[in-house]
Amino acid sequence: GRHEVWSWKTASKESLCLMWQKVKVQLMLSMSFLTALFWYCRRLYGFLAQLLKRWSNYLQRQLIRNLSVLPEVDLLGYSAREWKGETKQAKQMREAYEELFRSCHIKYLRQVRRDNYSVIRAVLFQIFSQGIHFPLWMKERDILKLPEKLLYSQGCNWIQQYSFGPERYSGPNTFGKLRKCMEALKTNWAEISATRDHEERGSMCNILFSDESKECKLYEAIKFIMLYEVVEAYEQMKSRDEPVHNLFGLLFARDSSSDPLSFMMNHLNSIGDAICLDQVELFLLGYLLEVKIRVYRLHRFNTEEFQVTYPNEYRREWNEISLLTEDDRYYHIPLFRT
Numbered sequence: 446g447r448h449e450v451w452s453w454k455t456a457s458k459e460s461l462c463l464m465w466q467k468v469k470v471q472l473m474l475s476m477s478f479l480t481a482l483f484w485y486c487r488r489l490y491g492f493l494a495q496l497l498k499r500w501s502n503y504l505q506r507q508l509i510r511n512l513s514v515l516p517e518v519d520l521l522g523y524s525a526r527e528w529k530g531e532t533k534q535a536k537q538m539r540e541a542y543e544e545l546f547r548s549c550h551i552k553y554l555r556q557v558r559r560d561n562y563s564v565i566r567a568v569l570f571q572i573f574s575q576g577i578h579f580p581l582w583m584k585e586r587d588i589l590k591l592p593e594k595l596l597y598s599q600g601c602n603w604i605q606q607y608s609f610g611p612e613r614y615s616g617p618n619t620f621g622k623l624r625k626c627m628e629a630l631k632t633n634w635a636e637i638s639a640t641r642d643h644e645e646r647g648s649m650c651n652i653l654f655s656d657e658s659k660e661c662k663l664y665e666a667i668k669f670i671m672l673y674e675v676v677e678a679y680e681q682m683k684s685r686d687e688p689v690h691n692l693f694g695l696l697f698a699r700d701s702s703s704d705p706l707s708f709m710m711n712h713l714n715s716i717g718d719a720i721c722l723d724q725v726e727l728f729l730l731g732y733l734l735e736v737k738i739r740v741y742r743l744h745r746f747n748t749e750e751f752q753v754t755y756p757n758e759y760r761r762e763w764n765e766i767s768l769l770t771e772d773d774r775y776y777h778i779p780l781f782r783t
Contacts, residue, residue, distance in 0.1 A: 511655040513558040541746035552782040559775045567776040571766040580735035592623040610717030630666035676705045692728040727755040737765040
């Protein structure tokens, strides 16, 4: 009986040992597999994180490279870089920038791409980034219908000679292209102005103002609205039904813009291509967008024309935006800090 008990215990012990050996091997294999899997996942995570970081940096560089309104830079630092040397002009410009810094509390600026849309871009960017809503007259009318109204209701068939910046006459396609421009302006303006968060609105502006094709549609829409307002004022002046703003008198007094057609052919068609807006058209721009445009003209430093406002007659409820120019051709955006 003792021998049988001993044999049973021995057999059980050997069975348990064999079973443990098998389980031990399986556990070791499982642990090795899990260790290898953990190491692989860790390496994969590190690789994906690096890839994501590089892709994010690439997209950020591409966005900044395509931005038509650059991030803010220090005002005096910009002045020192741009106006080196001891020439009379360089000294005057540095003095003008120092005056802006000291007396006007302008500490930074945002550079705007130097092309012939510069002033419209600088104005529209500030309207969007500040969340300024549609002008009152745009709320009362559907701006999408303005091309149709001008072409059909008022019989201005000559708008087929309208030029879209560097792109010359579109002929029969003009109406459709103008409609798309107006849609782009209305949609983007409504969406951005409805965004209350300042940082989110800034991100939306950066994305919009890094897409050249979308930008051009906005600027061409603004140009067309200028043309529409000029046609309206011209018709009112001819019929003498109601008085018009005195800026239209200045505009029609020019030999090159005595009527809406000559205004379009000699001025609007070249904006974005060969020329920028001039002083009279800046009055018109502020008037139709219902904003007070304050311009610091650095080349007019120490004169009464150093600071000017467009238009000079405005309503108290209009929002104010500011521009900075060194030559009345290219414009930047000054930023105020107290």
